[in-house]
Amino acid sequence: MTSIPPHRNGGITPVSKRVMNLSHFLRQAARRHGQEIGFVWGERSWTWAELDRRVDAMAAALADKGIGKGDRVLVQSKNCNQMFESMFACFRIGAVWVPTNFRQTPDEVAYLAQASGACVMICHADFPDHARVVTGALPAIGFVISIGRSDFGEDYDTLAEAFAGKSTPTAAVDHDDPCWFFFTSGTTGRPKAAVLTHGQMAFVITNHLCDLMPGTTHRDASLVVAPLSHGAGVHQLVQVARAAKTVLLSGDRFDIDEAWRLVERWRITNLFTVPTIVKMLTEHPSVDAHDHSSLRYVIYAGAPMYREDQKHALKKLGKVLVQYFGLGEVTGNITVLPPDLHEPEDGPDVKIGTCGYERTGMQVSIQDDQGREVPAGVTGEICVCGPAVFAGYYDNPEANQKAFRDGWFRTGDLGHMDEEGFVYITGRASDMYISGGSNVYPREIEEKILTHEAVAEVAVLGVPDRTWGEVGIAVCALRPEAALDEQALLAWLDGKIARYKMPKRVIFWDALPKSAYGKITKKTIREQLEAQNCLSSENKPPA
Missing domain, CATH: 3.40.50.12780 (ANL, N-terminal domain)
Structure with a gap:
C-alpha cells in the first residue's frame, strides 16, 4: 500500500x-x-x-x-x-x-x-x-x-x-x-x-x-x-x-x-x-x-x-x-x-411525496449509470456517502464491488432531488419490493416455487397494496400435462418461506415472455399485467 x-x-x-x-x-x-x-x-x-x-x-x-x-x-x-x-x-x-x-x-x-x-x-x-x-x-x-x-x-x-x-x-x-x-x-x-x-x-x-x-x-x-x-x-x-x-x-x-x-x-x-x-x-x-x-x-x-x-x-x-x-x-x-x-392539509408550500432532506453528516448524490451527478429534478440512482455507511458485506467481494462506486454507496433506489435538497423516491432499480416494512426479494421466492414439480417458469413482482404497501404476484407457467391452481400452490409454499414473503396471488400463463437471449423479461410481464388491469393486489385477471 x-x-x-x-x-x-x-x-x-x-x-x-x-x-x-x-x-x-x-x-x-x-x-x-x-x-x-x-x-x-x-x-x-x-x-x-x-x-x-x-x-x-x-x-x-x-x-x-x-x-x-x-x-x-x-x-x-x-x-x-x-x-x-x-x-x-x-x-x-x-x-x-x-x-x-x-x-x-x-x-x-x-x-x-x-x-x-x-x-x-x-x-x-x-x-x-x-x-x-x-x-x-x-x-x-x-x-x-x-x-x-x-x-x-x-x-x-x-x-x-x-x-x-x-x-x-x-x-x-x-x-x-x-x-x-x-x-x-x-x-x-x-x-x-x-x-x-x-x-x-x-x-x-x-x-x-x-x-x-x-x-x-x-x-x-x-x-x-x-x-x-x-x-x-x-x-x-x-x-x-x-x-x-x-x-x-x-x-x-x-x-x-x-x-x-x-x-x-x-x-x-x-x-x-x-x-x-x-x-x-x-x-x-x-x-x-x-x-x-x-x-x-x-x-x-x-x-x-x-x-x-x-x-x-x-x-x-x-x-x-x-x-x-x-x-x-x-x-x-x-x-x-x-x-x-408533516402538514395535515395540502397546500402550495407542502412538499408532497418527499422522503426529506439529507441526514446530518450524510451526503446524497443522484447519479446516472456512469456515476455522474444529475441536475435537480432529473431521475437517477440515489447514492450516499458518510459515516453511517456500513463497512461492506461479510465475505462477499463481488457484492461489495457492485454496491460501491467511487466511494458512493449505491442504494439501488431511483429518485430525484429538488433545488432545495429534498429527495423524492420514484422507483427501484432492482426487483425488490417492500411489504409491511420488510424487504422482499423475488429471486428467493422464485427459486422456491421452481422446486414444485408442476412449475416450469415463474416471475414474482411487487404490486401496490393498500394494507401492506406492496405484495407479491407470482406469474407461473406449468410443465406440459401438469395441473395446479392458485390455492394448491400457495398451500404448498406455506412454511417453505417466511409468511411475509408469500405471494398474495398466483396467475397462470401458458408461457412467460422472454428476450432474444432466452431471459424472462419482467418488464414485459408487468406491461401485460397492466394491460389486464392486474397491477393491484385487489384486481383479478379477466376470465
Whole structure:
C-alpha cells in the first residue's frame, strides 16, 4: 500500500482508532440512573442496574465457553428481555451480534448461520426446529443457549444466575471492529450480512438523536412494535444511549389496544414503526380510548406512506410524525422529514411525496449509470456517502464491488432531488419490493416455487397494496400435462418461506415472455399485467 506523503496527512502518524465499546452505553445508564426502570415487558420490569448486571453475567458465561472478540453469535428469538440483553452481552466481549428475523423458516436461518460463520446460537424455546436444523447443518455451532427451558440448549436465565456477580473485561474495540451483522439482500439474491461496526454505530446513534428525536433524555419512554432484530433494535440502542426506558408488547402478536394502553400507562414519548402499522394504530378505535398526549415522535420508515394515511394520522396524533429513508446498509441514515414538515392539509408550500432532506453528516448524490451527478429534478440512482455507511458485506467481494462506486454507496433506489435538497423516491432499480416494512426479494421466492414439480417458469413482482404497501404476484407457467391452481400452490409454499414473503396471488400463463437471449423479461410481464388491469393486489385477471 502506498504511504500518504507527510504534507497530505498533516504530519500525523497513523494510530489505532480506538472507540467506545457500544455496551458502555448500558454501563453509563446504570451508573447515572441505576434504580430507574430501563426495560418493561408485560408486568415485569428491570432497572438499568439489573440489566447491566445480567449483561455482565451473560457476557461472562459466553466468555467462559470460549466466545470472544470477532466470534459471531446467531440469535433466533422473538422480542423479550433476553434478546435485548444478548446484544449488549455480545458487544461487551467484542463478539458480533447476528439476529435473525424470527419469522424466517429453519432452512432460511440455517443459511444465515452459515453465511455469517456463527459459532454459537441463542434460540428462543419456541423454535426447536430452528435449533435442530441449524446445529444439524453446521457442526461449527459449538453450543446452543435456550431462551426459556428446552431440550436443545442450556437455559439463558439459569446461566445468567450461575454467573451472577461475575464479569469479564469490556473488550477494547477500534472504529472498524464489527459489532452487528445486519442481514439484508441488498438488491439481489440470498441475504447478505451487512457489517455494522462500533465506530459507525456510535455515529448512527448520535445522528438518530440529532435528526429523529432531538431532546431525548432519561425521562422519555419508547414502545417497541417491531422485531428487535432489525430497525427496532437500532432504535432501542439509541434509547439506551440516553437511558430512555424501552417497553415491549406482552406477546408476539400485535395487539393495537394493548399498544395504546401501554402508551397511556408508561407515558410513551416515541416509537419506531412502518407506515402500515401507523395506519393500523390510527384507524383503530383504541386511539380515541387512551391518552396519547405524551407522544412526541412517531418515526416511520421502510416504505412510502400514502398521503391520505399521513393526513389521517396527523389529525389523530398531531404533528408527531417523523419519516426517514435509509437501507440497512446505511442503518437508516439517508434522509429525514421531521414533524414540522408533516402538514395535515395540502397546500402550495407542502412538499408532497418527499422522503426529506439529507441526514446530518450524510451526503446524497443522484447519479446516472456512469456515476455522474444529475441536475435537480432529473431521475437517477440515489447514492450516499458518510459515516453511517456500513463497512461492506461479510465475505462477499463481488457484492461489495457492485454496491460501491467511487466511494458512493449505491442504494439501488431511483429518485430525484429538488433545488432545495429534498429527495423524492420514484422507483427501484432492482426487483425488490417492500411489504409491511420488510424487504422482499423475488429471486428467493422464485427459486422456491421452481422446486414444485408442476412449475416450469415463474416471475414474482411487487404490486401496490393498500394494507401492506406492496405484495407479491407470482406469474407461473406449468410443465406440459401438469395441473395446479392458485390455492394448491400457495398451500404448498406455506412454511417453505417466511409468511411475509408469500405471494398474495398466483396467475397462470401458458408461457412467460422472454428476450432474444432466452431471459424472462419482467418488464414485459408487468406491461401485460397492466394491460389486464392486474397491477393491484385487489384486481383479478379477466376470465
